[in-house]
Amino acid sequence: MIGYMDKDKYINKDGNNMYIAKHFIIEELVDPETYRTRGDKAWELLDERMLITLDKLRERYGSITVNSWKWGGDRKWSGLRTPASPWYSTYSQHSHGKAADCIIKNYTAEEVRQDILADPDHDDFKLINSIELDVGWLHFDVRNCNRIKAFKP
Numbered sequence: 001m002i003g004y005m006d007k008d009k010y011i012n013k014d015g016n017n018m019y020i021a022k023h024f025i026i027e028e029l030v031d032p033e034t035y036r037t038r039g040d041k042a043w044e045l046l047d048e049r050m051l052i053t054l055d056k057l058r059e060r061y062g063s064i065t066v067n068s069w070k071w072g073g074d075r076k077w078s079g080l081r082t083p084a085s086p087w088y089s090t091y092s093q094h095s096h097g098k099a100a101d102c103i104i105k106n107y108t109a110e111e112v113r114q115d116i117l118a119d120p121d122h123d124d125f126k127l128i129n130s131i132e133l134d135v136g137w138l139h140f141d142v143r144n145c146n147r148i149k150a151f152k153p
């Protein structure tokens with residue numbers, strides 16, 4: 001289906017092919033305690049398909065907020081969720097580093113969802129397997145499912 005495993009494209013500054021997001025720092029994708037405990041190793045907790053998609057969405061739509069705690073904001077569980085989160089759920093895609101809740105500065109979540117659903121196999125969207133409907137943010141995830149699964153909260 002999807003040839004995302006062409007990782008040779010992703011050689012980073014250290015010369016390995018681990019995917020590090022181009023447009024996000026790790027603090028935007030994990031909570032403060034995970035960052036304090038794991039530092040840059042927290043990248044290993046996040047599915048590379050989710051990271052690749054975040055970069056593609058950022059390049060397509062412009063500014064995107066996931067977590068904002070690094071700059072004093074209140075969002076810290078919009079990427080990875082650990083059991084310390086009040087919204088933790090064992091089987092949530094957030095618990096497995098496969099989901100992000102995005103606030104897109106220049107578009108509403110509904111505009112972006114309609115854009116994705118209109119052309120789900122576009123290169124920018126091809127790794128998205130599921131989106132959440134009827135919420136004020138863009139939740140996408142890379143779960144194993146019959147894509148694109150669109151679910152209501």
Ligand SMILES: [Zn+2]
Binds near residue numbers: 099100101
């Ligand atoms: Zn979510």
